[in-house]
Structures are given as C-alpha cells and as structure tokens.
Amino acid sequence: MISSIAELIADRIGTMPASERRAAQTLIASYPMIGLKTVAEFSAAAGVSSPTILRFVARLGFQNYPEFQSSLQDELAAQLQSPATRTLNPPSPGGGTVSPMLEATLDNMRETFRHLSDKQLADIAARLADRRGKTFLIGGRFTDPLARYMAAHLAIIQPDVFHLAGQESMWRDRLIDMGKRDVLVIFDIRRYQDSLVRFAEKAHQRGVQIVLFTDQWLSPIARFARHVIAGRTAVPSAWDSSAALFVVAETLIGAVTRQLEAKGAKRIREMESLR
Amino acid sequence: MISSIAELIADRIGTMPASERRAAQTLIASYPMIGLKTVAEFSAAAGVSSPTILRFVARLGFQNYPEFQSSLQDELAAQLQSPATRTLNPPSPGGGTVSPMLEATLDNMRETFRHLSDKQLADIAARLADRRGKTFLIGGRFTDPLARYMAAHLAIIQPDVFHLAGQESMWRDRLIDMGKRDVLVIFDIRRYQDSLVRFAEKAHQRGVQIVLFTDQWLSPIARFARHVIAGRTAVPSAWDSSAALFVVAETLIGAVTRQLEAKGAKRIREMESLR
DNA sequence: GGAGCGCTGTATCGTATGTTACGTATTTTG
DNA sequence: CAAAATACGTAACATACGATACAGCGCTCC
Numbered sequence: 132m133i134s135s136i137a138e139l140i141a142d143r144i145g146t147m148p149a150s151e152r153r154a155a156q157t158l159i160a161s162y163p164m165i166g167l168k169t170v171a172e173f174s175a176a177a178g179v180s181s182p183t184i185l186r187f188v189a190r191l192g193f194q195n196y197p198e199f200q201s202s203l204q205d206e207l208a209a210q211l212q213s214p215a216t217r218t219l220n221p222p223s224p225g226g227g228t229v230s231p232m233l234e235a236t237l238d239n240m241r242e243t244f245r246h247l248s249d250k251q252l253a254d255i256a257a258r259l260a261d262r263r264g265k266t267f268l269i270g271g272r273f274t275d276p277l278a279r280y281m282a283a284h285l286a287i288i289q290p291d292v293f294h295l296a297g298q299e300s301m302w303r304d305r306l307i308d309m310g311k312r313d314v315l316v317i318f319d320i321r322r323y324q325d326s327l328v329r330f331a332e333k334a335h336q337r338g339v340q341i342v343l344f345t346d347q348w349l350s351p352i353a354r355f356a357r358h359v360i361a362g363r364t365a366v367p368s369a370w371d372s373s374a375a376l377f378v379v380a381e382t383l384i385g386a387v388t389r390q391l392e393a394k395g396a397k398r399i400r401e402m403e404s405l406r
Numbered sequence: 407m408i409s410s411i412a413e414l415i416a417d418r419i420g421t422m423p424a425s426e427r428r429a430a431q432t433l434i435a436s437y438p439m440i441g442l443k444t445v446a447e448f449s450a451a452a453g454v455s456s457p458t459i460l461r462f463v464a465r466l467g468f469q470n471y472p473e474f475q476s477s478l479q480d481e482l483a484a485q486l487q488s489p490a491t492r493t494l495n496p497p498s499p500g501g502g503t504v505s506p507m508l509e510a511t512l513d514n515m516r517e518t519f520r521h522l523s524d525k526q527l528a529d530i531a532a533r534l535a536d537r538r539g540k541t542f543l544i545g546g547r548f549t550d551p552l553a554r555y556m557a558a559h560l561a562i563i564q565p566d567v568f569h570l571a572g573q574e575s576m577w578r579d580r581l582i583d584m585g586k587r588d589v590l591v592i593f594d595i596r597r598y599q600d601s602l603v604r605f606a607e608k609a610h611q612r613g614v615q616i617v618l619f620t621d622q623w624l625s626p627i628a629r630f631a632r633h634v635i636a637g638r639t640a641v642p643s644a645w646d647s648s649a650a651l652f653v654v655a656e657t658l659i660g661a662v663t664r665q666l667e668a669k670g671a672k673r674i675r676e677m678e679s680l681r
Numbered sequence: 682g683g684a685g686c687g688c689t690g691t692a693t694c695g696t697a698t699g700t701t702a703c704g705t706a707t708t709t710t711g
Numbered sequence: 712c713a714a715a716a717t718a719c720g721t722a723a724c725a726t727a728c729g730a731t732a733c734a735g736c737g738c739t740c741c
Binding site: 161164167168204207208210232233236237240244245246248250251254259272273275276277279280282283345353354356357359361366367368369370372373374377378381384385388389392397 | 412413416420427428431432434435439442443454482483486507508511512514515519535547548551552554555559641642643644645647648649652653656659660663664667
C-alpha cells in the first residue's frame with residue numbers, strides 16, 4: 132500500500148534514468164518543499180533541465196505538474212491537521228471506544244488553539260466586555276446549548292445579555308433592538324442552517340458586530356462576521372464534536388470576566404450577596 | 407516580535423477592510439495551505455475577488471504574491487524540520503491567558519478519562535441504548551446546556567428522549583411518567599442545586615436509574631445514582647470548567663450511536679431521509 | 682565498428698497566472 | 712446633506728510558467 136508520494140518515489144526510483152533519479156533524490160532530500168516551487172527552481176536545484184522534471188513527474192503517474200503539486204499539498208495538509216498521525220501511531224490497541232475519541236478531541240483542541248492568537252481572543256473578549264451595547268447569543272441545532280452555556284455565564288457578570296431561543300420568527304422580532312454597538316455571537320457548524328445565515332445577514336445589515344463560532348470549513352456566516360473562530364470538529368464518531376468550540380467559549384468567558392474584574396468587581400460582588 | 411505570517415495577520419487584521427479580513431480569516435482557518443494555491447483559488451475560497459487577495463498580501467508587506475508564497479513555504483519548511491517548534495503561538499510566557507487555560511483543560515480531560523473505564527462507559531451507553539424505557543435529561547444552572555446538547559443528539563437516534571426544561575414545578579409533574587425502566591441523566595456541579603437534589607431523590611424513590619455527571623467532589627445526588635461520572639473542573643479562571651464533562655457526554659453519544667447502529671440503523675436512515 | 686534506441690537539453694509555443702487600470706458602490710467627513 | 716475618500720470588483724494586460732517538438736549525444740547490441 133502506497134500512501135505518500137515519498138513512498139511512490141522510493142518504489143520507482145530504481146526504474147528511472149539517471150537525470151530523473153537526480154530529480155527524485157533532490158526532492159527526497161528536502162521533501163516536499165522543492166516540489167512546491169516552480170519547475171524552473173526544481174530543475175535548477177536538481178541540476179537538470181525543466182523537461183526532465185516534467186518527465187519525472189509524469190513517470191510518477193501525474194498528468195501534469197500542477198496535479199503533482201496539489202497532491203503534495205494535500206499530503207502536507209493532512210500532516211499538519213493531525214499532529215498525532217505524524218508519528219505514525221498505531222490507533223490504540225484493543226479498539227476501545229474511549230481512547231481514540233479522547234485523543235482526537237485533544238488534538239482538535241490543540242489544533243484549534245494553534246490557529247487562535249492571544250490577541251484575537253483578547254480582542255473578542257474586549258468587545259464582549261464593552262458595555263455600551265447589548266450581547267445576543269444564538270446557535271444552531273446542536274450548538275445552541277453552547278450559546279446557552281455562554282449566555283448563562285455572561286449574563287451574570289454583565290447586564291444586557293440575551294440568548295435567542297425559540298422559533299425563527301421570535302429572533303427576527305429581536306432584530307429591531309439590535310444596532311451598531313451590539314454584538315451577536317453565533318454558533319454554526321455543519322450542516323449550516325439557512326435560518327441562521329439569513330438572520331446573520333439581516334443583523335449584519337443593521338451594523339451588528341458578529342462573532343462567529345464555526346468549524347474549520349467556515350459557515351457562510353463568516354462573510355458577515357467581524358470575528359471568526361474556527362474549531363476542529365472531526366472525531367471518530369458519527370457526529371461532529373463541538374468540544375473544541377466549547378473550550379474556546381469557556382476561555383472567552385474567563386477572559387471577559389477578568390477584564391470586567393479589572394474594571395471593577397462591584398457587580399460581581401453584588402451578585403454574590405444576592406444569592 | 408513577529409516571527410510568522412500568522413502572527414503578522416493577527417496583528418494587523420484589526421486595521422483591514424472587510425473583504426481583506428475575510429481573506430485573512432480564510433487563510434488562518436486552513437493555515438497555511440490556501441496561501442500556497444493560486445490567487446484565483448484563494449479568492450474563490452474567501453469569496454472575494456483576486457485583487458482583494460493581492461491587496462491583502464500587499465498590506466502584509468509583500469511586494470507580490472510569489473514573494474508571499476515563498477515566505478509561507480519557508481515557514482512551513484522550518485516547521486517540518488523541527489516538530490518541536492511547531493507551536494504556532496509561542497507558549498506565551500507570563501501573562502498569556504490562553505495557554506494555561508488550555509493546558510489545564512487538557513489535563514482535566516486526561517485525568518477524567520483516567521478514572522473512567524471503557525467498561526463503565528460501555529455499561530452506561532448500553533443503558534441509554536436500551537429502548538424499553540424513556541430517557542430524561544436535566545442539568546443545573548450552568549450545566550443544563552450540556553443536558554440539552556446530549557438530548558439534542560440522543561433524540562435523533564432514538565425515541566422517547568426528553569429534556570426537562572423550565573421551572574422546578576414543571577419537572578416534578580413529569581415524575582409521574584417515570585418508572586423503573588427509565589433513565590434520568592443529571593448534570594450537577596458545584597454549587598450543587600437543592601432543587602436538583604430533591605428531584606433526584608424523588609426520581610430515585612420511583613426506581614428511576616440515575617446517571618450523574620458531576621465534579622470531582624461529587625454532588626450529593628451521587629447517593630442515588632446508579633452511575634457516577636466525576637469530571638475535573640479546576641481551571642485558572644473565575645469559573646469552573648465543564649469541558650471534561652462535555653467530552654464525556656460526546657463520547658457517550660458516540661458510543662450509544664454505535665450500539666444502535668449495530669442493532670439496526672433503520673431509524674437513523676429514516677431520519678436522514680426526512681431532512 | 683555501425684545502426685538503432687533511449688536519454689537529455691535547447692528552443693519555441695500556448696496559456697494560466699499574477700498584475701494593473703478604471704469605474705462603481707459604499708462609507709466617512711465636514 | 713453634499714462631497715471626498717476609501718473599498719471593491721470587472722476587465723484588459725503582460726509575463727512567467729508549464730508543455731512540447733526536435734536535435735544532439737551516448738550507450739547498447741548486433
């Protein structure tokens with residue numbers, strides 16, 4: 132079973148003429164970076180001519196050079212997405228259901244946060260902590276609980292936090308209350324819901340700032356969003372995982388709380404004494 | 407100190423116009439792969455025009471698109487050579503808010519699952535997949551979203567799944583429907599809610615089997631529970647984290663789904679066709 | 682030692698790609 | 712509310728890139 136281009140090359144390098152072999156060795160030596168550059172650069176690095184590179188690529192079974200490059204990129208993308216797979220780990224002995232699920236989830240989180248800078252989170256937190264406007268939260272079929280979870284926390288530490296529940300027509304009526312200074316937090320992962328997209332668009336038209344929690348394929352709502360958080364969702368299960376987004380949400384809740392505490396913990400103390 | 411293009415983007419994304427921001431977000435979402443493709447593909451993926459991509463690249467300080475791509479490639483090459491350096495976000499020594507939060511959460515999950523055997527999960531999953539009785543889910547102030555999340559999934563793959571929402575008096579009225587063959591899934595972490603404890607006790611008296619999701623200090627409901635899942639909740643934040651419980655919930659959802667699929671995926675296929 | 686075959690590079694060609702100019706739409710400012 | 716500035720996309724353009732045809736060279740095998 133040949134799964135990578137490197138293996139493919141190792142398999143066929145024996146049958147190649149001298150110049151193509153030099154090309155192959157050059158590629159392997161700095162795999163796969165040289166292959167992502169132009170034919171001219173590749174040929175120069177290998178010390179052969181351009182047509183030799185093209186013949187080499189053709190011999191590997193590719194129709195043309197761009198197709199070869201795409202293949203390399205896909206391979207690279209797969210590696211980058213699952214750091215665990217990089218080490219060619221056997222996927223857990225015994226086939227228990229727990230371990231792969233947990234491992235995938237942990238990877239998802241690391242990967243999600245890898246694409247998320249402190250600054251980005253701080254910006255969003257600042258926006259949420261800015262009390263000149265209101266905060267609305269809403270989610271899709273499976274993610275609405277995340278919106279509720281976040282709303283439950285935010286509503287305690289500051290006023291004017293609303294979770295949009297119920298039917299579509301209900302949200303729409305709330306649109307009239309929304310304006311430029313307000314923030315709308317939307318959770319939307321595949322399959323993306325048309326109703327949410329429509330709602331986001333209308334809110335966007337009213338100047339509402341949208342913070343979108345979505346998956347790595349980006350909900351169409353990203354078009355209207357001021358801030359986009361893309362979480363990894365792939366796990367060995369029939370369902371997508373929202374765990375990474377959940378953790379981001381918790382992180383944000385913590386950050387907002389800290390910012391408000393800095394400003395003055397009056398409200399929080401009041402809240403405590405009311406219990 | 408800015409060392410990667412991703413940081414550069416995070417730094418300047420605030421000063422960008424809307425369309426360029428879309429480009430930036432698209433790039434970050436699948437960093438850095440889309441940046442290695444052609445301008446046309448990049449622009450299509452971001453839903454903007456080619457010139458916008460070029461302006462975006464120019465704003466980052468590159469003379470032209472190829473220069474930008476080379477820079478991405480160099481970065482990638484450096485990463486591939488030293489897997490240890492793969493941290494896109496430098497470990498943020500000191501005041502960084504993200505890293506400690508994430509690390510603590512990951513630790514919580516590992517620790518939670520360390521105390522959770524495959525068998526235990528399989529037993530609970532089997533109990534939830536057993537369709538001779540009904541399934542009820544309920545949660546506390548902050549954990550009710552978790553109950554909703556789980557209910558949203560379970561309700562799809564099997565009938566008779568009910569999330570108990572609203573006021574305490576509402577749940578109590580549902581008690582009359584509950585019996586020996588039924589399962590009650592309760593989420594309850596500190597501070598434990600008296601109302602939930604009372605409810606759990608009454609359900610227990612009626613012979614309902616209780617599955618409890620709680621924290622490591624165990625809600626008093628544990629006294630009445632058939633199964634107890636104790637998740638770690640401590641994080642460097644003003645709030646406790648429910649992330650570990652969330653992941654356990656997802657794992658259970660996956661396990662139940664698998665068991666039902668084994669029995670016969672008729673319902674699931676029907677469900678799909680109804681959409 | 683000569684004829685045939687395969688390998689390789691040079692030169693040329695067509696085209697996909699990045700680039701730029703310009704007009705329209707949108708937002709901002711006085 | 713008008714005017715200016717900015718943002719954005721359409722369309723035309725130039726170039727750099729991959730592809731191909733062809734000729735020279737070396738090797739092998741009769």
